[in-house]
Amino acid sequence: MTVVGWIQIILFCAIVTALVKPLGWYMTRVFNGERTFLSPVLRPVERGIYWVGGVDERREQHWLTYTVAMLLFHVGGFFLIYGLMRLQQALPFNPADQSAVAPDLSFNTAISFITNTNWQNYGGESTLSYLVQMLGLTHQNFLSAATGIALAMALIRGFSRSSVRTVGNFWVDVTRTTLYVLLPICIVYALFLVSQGMPQTLHAYVDATTLEGGKQTIALGPVASQVAIKMLGTNGGGFFNANAAHPFENPTALSNLVQMISIFAIGAAMTNVFGRMVGNERQGWAIFAVMGVLFVAGVAITYWAEANGTSTLQALGLTGGNMEGKEVRFGIVASSLFAVVTTAASCGAVNAMHDSFTALGGMIPLINMQLGEIIVGGVGAGLYGMLLFVVLAIFVAGLMVGRTPEYVGKKIEAREVKMAMLAILVLPLMYLGWTAVAVVLPSAVASMANAGPHGFTEVLYAFTSATGNNGSAFGGLTGNTLFYNLTLASSMFVGRFFMIVPAMAMAGSLAGKKSIPPSAGTLPTTGGLFVGLVVGVILIIGGLTFFPALALGPIVEQLAMNANTLF
């Protein structure tokens, strides 16, 4: 670890923190339907969409209607992507002449993109046409992100409103998020990325004759427009197979910093939106603090582990850390930081190969996802995931002092706690369950690229990432098989929607409750005690759930490495 390394980490944290307030202010205005500086341009477009779609923007929806609208929206998105992939050969913008994608891979990818996972069983430059990249993937990057933010808004309204039946209008929330938040940032952001060297072209791949006379086919495409939303919307599905490690997908150290910031920006600012909507910004900062504590701890461990290297490297006298699978322009620190950021949020873009990380360095990304990606988290999804844990923490605190728990003026009762538990418990059911199935199926074991405990970690990581809608991978695992395409798709589906529906049910029940003013017996939820309590609940629930699985994977691998055992 070096001083300049820590300066990069501190710089990153400082910029993200500085963005929380202004971005939170702006987004609150957008969701409340207030005028913004972009309204003169965008308002006519917005009204046009409502007019064509038959949406009455003043009519709000019951939580159930809101959820059904969201599900219908995803059904449409699913068929769009699936159809485009199956038909890409017959469609325009296919200069590399990519053939139709196989049914199981198309199914997996369609589920993957509507759930904001963006798991890469597809190979990017070797599988998809430009049309699929734009119309299928870029568009769904926007809409699955907008959906996540919309759902978080519905839950926030549940807390902030008093005795009402409605939680907002899904169509209005999605349209406004896309037009006022995501699109304007992406336009500026994509141009910045091109300035750093990211291609943005519809031309075919270029054949170069190298200095030594060899032939090199260089894959190109409309990369920048997709990468901008891939990061900002915490989607993470790469244009290229190597994702943000590819020099075209992350050309410079500066583009790398901006990409990391954009992964966190909206998710972090959502805490401020929450604070503003419930009438006390400090409530938002308390949640941000919980995220910050867990994040910094993760960064420190991963950075330390990667800078330390492996016993193999040390035995050969190679210093400078574990550079296998990392790029020179990023080095150890920017690769370690990126890995923690991308898994803390549910992004899943990678700028280094997590499969080649040290055992402990690779364990932190895994833990980040198993905790439910609540450390900032996916746009929107991170906040509603965190609020589920907050509800549990408040419940635990209520049990300790023996009175009905309340949070930001709402009584937390049996229904809320049940819904929170349901949402939190369904995740380990998927990733532990499918991992257990995979390791006893010979055909599934054959997909592992590494032997020994590392192979087990590859499988556990895959199902964890899919369930958490992250999308990063221990990439050695051959995921493009019938078994993994289907089981991973089911994990993504359950991980997304079985968390959303209970969260929405909670939003509906909270919105119907009266707001009660805080009294002398109310646990203050803006101080250090509360932050510590939530951190504790997260680590205890998480630790009890997945520690046994980690013991079989990264922990035993670390011990094996210390004993110089190779597999």
Place this chain on the structure above:
Amino acid sequence: MLREIRPAILVLALLTAITGLAYPLAMTGIAGVIFPTQAQGSLIEKDGKVIGSALIGQEFKDDKYFHGRPSATVAPDPNDSSKTVSAPYNAANSGGSNLGPTSKALADRLKDDVEKLKAENPSAPVPVDLVTTSGSGLDPDISPEAALFQVPRVAKARGMSDDAVRQLVTENTKGRFAGVLGEPRVNVLALNLALDGAGAK
């Protein structure tokens, strides 16, 4: 509930058209005007022919060129499309080795490569980036240490003095952005082009 079906189709269609077609196509048009070189992939041409991209590494084996990092990229096996064969610096199929910290295959590869490099230049420690594969398999850069390590070999193959070659390495070394971000590095293709240029003078 039924009245949500109309917006599910039409709002989806409109937002898809905006974000999936209008936005990427507009960006392509604007980027092509403001940043024409970068938008096309920062291609380098020599005598009217494309010889590569400034951002994409390429394979160098000749002693008279600086070598990049090992690359783990593969290509479909021409004899059996269900298998793959090693194809270093395949810029149409990026990827890393994905070998883990306790991988025997990785340990063996590292050992072989370290021995070869030690035989080539016994006077300096082997730089770690010269024996590890990059994440993309297309890393255009090596560390300044990795470039300096190769100076004696390149100088000998070209009949140049060590100092002249070292001078070129120094000229092609880029520092951290704003002194803080990233790591110091040398673009291998740029350095080799500079070498060829120096030889021609």
